[in-house]
Amino acid sequence: MGGGEGMAQANNPEPGRDGWTGWTPDPPPDLRDEPPERLLEYYRQMQVIRHFEERAAQAYTQGRIGGFLHLANGEEALAVGGLAALEPEDDLITHYRDHGVALARGSDPGRVMAELFGRADGVSGGRGGSMHLADAGRRFWGGHAIVGIHLPIAAGLALAHQYRKEPRVVLCIFGDGATNTGAFHEALNLAATWELPVIFLCQNNLYGMGTAIERAMRVTELHRRGAAYGIPSARINGMRLLEVRAAVASAARWAREGKGPVFLEALTYRYRGHSMADPELYRTKEELKAWRAWDPIQLFAQELLEAGVVTPEALRRADQEAEQVVEAAIAFAEQSPEPDPATLHHGVYRAPLAAALPAGGGNGVGAHLP
Amino acid sequence: MATGDRVDLLERYQHGRHRELGLTDEDVRRMYEVMLLARRLDERMWILNRTGQAPFAISGQGHEAAQVGAAWALDRERDWIYPYYRDVALVLVWGLTPRDLMLQLLGKAADPSSGGRQMPNHFSSRRLRIAPQSSVVGTQIPQAAGTALASKLEGTGAVTLVTFGEGATAQGDFHEGVNFAAIHRLPVIFFCENNGYAISVPAEKELSVPDVADRALGYGIPGVTVDGNDPFEVYRVVREAVERARAGEGPSLIEAKTYRLLAHSSDDDDSTYRPREEVEAWRQRDPLPRLAAYLKEHGLADDADLQALEEQVRQQVDDATEHAQAAPYPRAEHLLDHVTGP
Numbered sequence: 001m002g003g004g005e006g007m008a009q010a011n012n013p014e015p016g017r018d019g020w021t022g023w024t025p026d027p028p029p030d031l032r033d034e035p036p037e038r039l040l041e042y043y044r045q046m047q048v049i050r051h052f053e054e055r056a057a058q059a060y061t062q063g064r065i066g067g068f069l070h071l072a073n074g075e076e077a078l079a080v081g082g083l084a085a086l087e088p089e090d091d092l093i094t095h096y097r098d099h100g101v102a103l104a105r106g107s108d109p110g111r112v113m114a115e116l117f118g119r120a121d122g123v124s125g126g127r128g129g130s131m132h133l134a135d136a137g138r139r140f141w142g143g144h145a146i147v148g149i150h151l152p153i154a155a156g157l158a159l160a161h162q163y164r165k166e167p168r169v170v171l172c173i174f175g176d177g178a179t180n181t182g183a184f185h186e187a188l189n190l191a192a193t194w195e196l197p198v199i200f201l202c203q204n205n206l207y208g209m210g211t212a213i214e215r216a217m218r219v220t221e222l223h224r225r226g227a228a229y230g231i232p233s234a235r236i237n238g239m240r241l242l243e244v245r246a247a248v249a250s251a252a253r254w255a256r257e258g259k260g261p262v263f264l265e266a267l268t269y270r271y272r273g274h275s276m277a278d279p280e281l282y283r284t285k286e287e288l289k290a291w292r293a294w295d296p297i298q299l300f301a302q303e304l305l306e307a308g309v310v311t312p313e314a315l316r317r318a319d320q321e322a323e324q325v326v327e328a329a330i331a332f333a334e335q336s337p338e339p340d341p342a343t344l345h346h347g348v349y350r351a352p353l354a355a356a357l358p359a360g361g362g363n364g365v366g367a368h369l370p
Numbered sequence: 371m372a373t374g375d376r377v378d379l380l381e382r383y384q385h386g387r388h389r390e391l392g393l394t395d396e397d398v399r400r401m402y403e404v405m406l407l408a409r410r411l412d413e414r415m416w417i418l419n420r421t422g423q424a425p426f427a428i429s430g431q432g433h434e435a436a437q438v439g440a441a442w443a444l445d446r447e448r449d450w451i452y453p454y455y456r457d458v459a460l461v462l463v464w465g466l467t468p469r470d471l472m473l474q475l476l477g478k479a480a481d482p483s484s485g486g487r488q489m490p491n492h493f494s495s496r497r498l499r500i501a502p503q504s505s506v507v508g509t510q511i512p513q514a515a516g517t518a519l520a521s522k523l524e525g526t527g528a529v530t531l532v533t534f535g536e537g538a539t540a541q542g543d544f545h546e547g548v549n550f551a552a553i554h555r556l557p558v559i560f561f562c563e564n565n566g567y568a569i570s571v572p573a574e575k576e577l578s579v580p581d582v583a584d585r586a587l588g589y590g591i592p593g594v595t596v597d598g599n600d601p602f603e604v605y606r607v608v609r610e611a612v613e614r615a616r617a618g619e620g621p622s623l624i625e626a627k628t629y630r631l632l633a634h635s636s637d638d639d640d641s642t643y644r645p646r647e648e649v650e651a652w653r654q655r656d657p658l659p660r661l662a663a664y665l666k667e668h669g670l671a672d673d674a675d676l677q678a679l680e681e682q683v684r685q686q687v688d689d690a691t692e693h694a695q696a697a698p699y700p701r702a703e704h705l706l707d708h709v710t711g712p
Contacts, residue, residue, distance in 0.1 A: 180549050182542015189540050192578030218552040218590035228588030229578045 023232030023254065023262070025247035028240065031307040040310055040318055042084065042241055046076040046297045047322035049100040052109060053272075055326050056099070056116055056130075060276050064334075065116050067129040068145075070097045073271040074239075077296030078173075078203055079104040081244030085252055086171055091139045091157045093150050094173040096131035097203075097270075098143030101173060107135045109325055110332030119336035125347065126339040147208075148174065148181030151200070155187045158196035158261075169255040170198040171248065177208025179225060180216055188263070192229040195260035199251045200231075202265045203238060209274045210282040226263035238266030239296040269294070386668050387602050391609075393442070395670050401442060401601055402661050402671075405434035407683050408459035409658055411468055414687050415475055415490065419636045423695070424475045427636040428491050430456035432599075433563050435657030436626035437533075438463060439604025440561055443612050444531055450499045450521070452514040452532035455491040456563060456630070460533065465498045468690035478697040485708065486700040499528075508534060508541035511560065515551040518558035518621070529615045530558045531608075536582050536625075537568025548623065552589040555620030559611045562625045563598060569634045570643040582625040591621050598626030599657040631656065 031039065053071045060069045072079070079100035086092065094101045102112050107123055115122030116130050123135050134142040141157065144150035154172035161168040178184055179202060191198050204222050206213055213220050226233025232254065236247045244266060251262035269291035273280045304310045388398045412431050419427040430437070433456050441463035444451075453460050458471065466482070474481040475490045483494045483502065494502030501517065503510050514532030521528040538544055539562060551558050562582045566573050579585065586593025592614070594607045604626050611622035629652040633640040640649075665671040671679075 180546065182544075182546050184542075185545030186540065186542050189576075189578050193575060216553065217549055219588060225588040228585045230584075231578070 023234070025234050025236060025264070026250040028242035028246045031242070031303060031309055034242075034309075036309045039304055040314055042080050043297070043300055043304065043310075043315065044318040044322055045080045045104055046241070046300065047319055048109065048325050049076045049079060049103050050297060051322050051326040052103060052113070052329065053099055055330055056113070057272070057276065059117070059330070065130070066118055067131070068096070069116070069130050069276045070274065071270070071272040071276075072097045072100045074269045074291065074296065075203055075205065076100055077241040077300065078201070078238045078244055078266055078268055081241040082171060082173070082201060082248045084245045085248035086169075087252075089139065089166075090168050090252070091141060091154075091161075091170040092173075093141040093154050093157065093170065094143055095147070095150065095175060095178065096143050096145045097175070098133045099130070102133045102135065102140060102143075105135065105138050105140045107133070107138060107140065109329035113326075113329040113333040114336045117333040117336070118338070119333055120339045121332070121336035125343075127347065148178035148183040150174070151178065151181075151183050151187035152190075154198050154200075155191045155196055158191065158198040158255075159194065161197055162194070162258075167256050168197065169252045170196075171201060171252075172198055173201045173203060175208065176202060176204040176206065176213050176222060177211070177216065178202075179222055180208070188226075188229045188231060188261070191261040192231045195258065197255035197258070198261045199248060199255060200261060200263045201248065202263070203268050204265050205268050205270045207270075207274070207282065210278070210280075212282065221265075223263060223265040229263075231261050231263045233263040233265070235265045235267065238268035239294045239299060241296060241300050268296075388668075391602055391606055393602070393605065395668075397442065398661075398665065399670055401438045402658075402665055403679060403683070404459055404462050405438050405601075405658055405661065406679060407468065407686060408434050408437075408462055410683050410687050411462075411471060411690070412458055414691060415471075416632070416636065418475065418691070424490065424636075425477070426490050427475070428455050428489075429630060429632040429635070430458040430491075432629050432631040432652070432656065433457075433565065434459040435601040435661065436563050436598035436604050436628050439601035440531060440533075440559075440608045440624075440626070442601075442605050443608035444529060448526070448528050450501060450514075450517050450528060450530040452501045452503065452510040452517070452530065453493055454503060454510065454533050454535065454538075454563075455489075455505075456535070457493065457533055458491065461493045461500060464495075464500055466493060466495060466500070468686050469693050472690040472694035473697055476694045476697070477699065478694055479700040479704075480697050485704070487708070508538035508543035510534065511538065511541075511543050511547035512550065513547075514558055514560075515547045515556055515621075518551060518556035519554060522554070522556055527616060528557065529612050530556075531561055532558060533561045533563060535568065536562055536564040536566070536573055537571070537576060538562075539582050539585060540568070540576050548585075548589050548591070548621065551621040552591045555618060557615035557618075558621045559608060559615060560621060560623045561608070562623070564625050564627050565630045566627075567630070567634070567640075567644070569638065570640070572643075583623055586623040589623075591623060593623045593625070595625045595627065598628030599655050599660065601657065601661065628657075629655075 053073055056069060057071060059065045083104040092105055103109055111121055111123045112133060115124050115133055118126045118129060120126050123133050131143050131145040134140060151172060154170045158170045202222055208216050219225055223233040223235040237243050247264055251264055254262055301315055409431060412429055415427045418424040437457055437460035441460050446464060451464055470482050474483050477486040479486050492503055494500050510532055514530045518530040548560055564582050568576050581595045583593035583595040596603050596607045607624055611624055614622060662676055
């Protein structure tokens with residue numbers, strides 16, 4: 001530009017213009033090209049998540065689950081479709097609306113439910129609860145309760161892969177509200193500058209708690225924010241499982257080839273309130289009804305039946321299996337013991353810290369460590 | 371686009387552009403005078419540091435045109451500024467005096483910004499609507515959005531100018547401040563003095579886009595890149611931003627590309643990260659001789675006038691230095707003043 005002749009760019013440029021993106025996600029595959037048993041498994045996983053959360057909500061209102069509970073009803077296709085696109089050696093990190101993500105990653109439903117119940121067999125030893133699920137063995141680095149805080153961590157994980165020259169990618173999931181935090185900005189800037197292998201998957205459910213997106217940001221087509229960092233970006237339908245899988249898979253391929261991060265904005269909706277304590281005064285019943293017509297599970301079932309790749313009977317069997325899995329998870333959680341108070345300090349410090357201190361614990365700091 | 375490609379700007383200097391922009395001859399002479407005063411003051415600060423009299427010096431040399439051009443576009447009787455530590459020329463336009471700056475440099479009790487408590491170049495004045503600042507990079511950006519919100523709520527018509535380097539634009543504070551101002555269409559101008567380095571980190575290792583102005587895309591606000599060594603171009607784009615802000619159209623992001631001619635601060639050796647050829651190339655584009663040449667070319671000043679001005683500025687700098695050297699330090703019993711509110 002010759003010395004500032006007006007605007008640098010028009011607002012909200014078209015994706016793909018000016019070399020900003022030059023990237024589009026792969027389209028979803030034809031259903032008939034997929035093995036039917038795999039499609040049925042996706043359906044079953046989504047039903048497990050739906051039942052799991054409904055039973056958790058019940059237990060919460062009965063006072064059997066303490067703390068917070070944030071449900072993701074309506075966002076199941078994102079969890080199952082997104083994770084189906086990852087390799088087992090890839091990393092996963094997400095926000096506090098994390099039950100479906102944990103289950104889709106393969107964490108044991110019983111241990112996840114036990115975590116919600118605050119029991120010793122929970123995936124985080126009963127210390128984290130609903131918002132802090134984690135499963136290091138599956139490279140699932142947690143639900144994070146502070147909005148946006150895990151995005152720089154995701155960039156850090158990706159930096160480790162780049163540094164070690166390992167072909168791993170990081171899938172980082174967050175909501176629309178997180179895109180207004182400073183942490184989002186710092187993470188996307190560094191990831192873009194250093195071309196880190198991370199997929200930023202924004203679940204745009206149109207509300208940051210009770211704040212509609214247009215009241216929290218002027219650029220409401222969130223994928224356009226990627227342009228401000230020179231990151232390939234796209235908007236996808238988060239209610240369609242195979243569209244999500246294809247988009248995340250193509251983003252992962254891009255990142256794995258060392259071309260840097262990708263920013264995906266998945267349009268979705270949560271059918272329940274922000275948390276169990278939300279009266280939902282900020283949205284209308286008509287709006288909720290309209291989005292229920294896009295229910296990712298019903299939509300997927302309908303597509304499977306219309307394509308003739310599964311039978312109604314197979315779907316019913318999957319429904320029953322899902323219910324059984326969740327009932328078993330509840331039973332497991334209920335029989336799991338409370339954490340032993342003697343283990344209260346476990347996991348606070350790494351054990352070698354105690355060894356590094358003077359004999360007898362010095363001034364008392366660390367004397368209690370195992 | 372790289373700054374080096376903007377050579378045609380030099381040619382535009384040949385055509386008396388200040389009158390097209392509505393600037394009087396006196397405006398241009400005064401702009402030069404402030405730039406020169408800022409430069410000579412800054413040079414003296416370094417001498418005082420190197421001779422052991424000032425604990426620290428941080429430089430604005432090279433940024434003078436950007437600062438003066440921006441300041442000229444605002445209303446000094448009404449608008450607010452949130453300067454950062456390189457803005458010697460900006461705060462001189464806004465009404466701080468050479469004595470004020472030297473008193474702060476030497477940590478004297480009469481320092482109007484902080485009573486001798488703050489580091490050098492941490493300007494503030496309640497009277498002049500210069501907001502105080504933290505040394506923490508970028509913190510002034512959301513604060514400036516807050517002041518602009520107050521102006522909007524109170525309907526004063528005041529605009530807030532907040533300045534920062536390109537390094538600050540990688541901070542979360544930048545994102546949150548600009549986003550908030552964009553949503554609420556606040557009368558604030560985000561003015562980035564992009565000198566190509568965040569201390570030692572070159573812009574291509576801290577920015578993922580070619581220009582800071584590109585970041586405006588993510589907020590739905592105008593973003594403008596301008597040659598920061600051309601005071602008239604800076605004046606023009608900032609004035610447009612002021613007009614938008616006063617009309618209720620919200621904030622703008624302006625990026626003035628410039629260069630600092632010295633190290634980051636008196637504690638920095640820039641020869642470890644900047645090739646001498648690069649520094650020398652930018653010295654050729656030093657805004658001061660450029661504007662001096664413009665003055666002569668357009669009959670606004672001759673060599674004798676410029677020489678007289680040098681002498682007048684030297685006297686001001688001498689006076690400020692001697693005044694500050696003779697001034698008392700804060701008294702120990704006043705140590706806890708200003709720590710908590712009254």
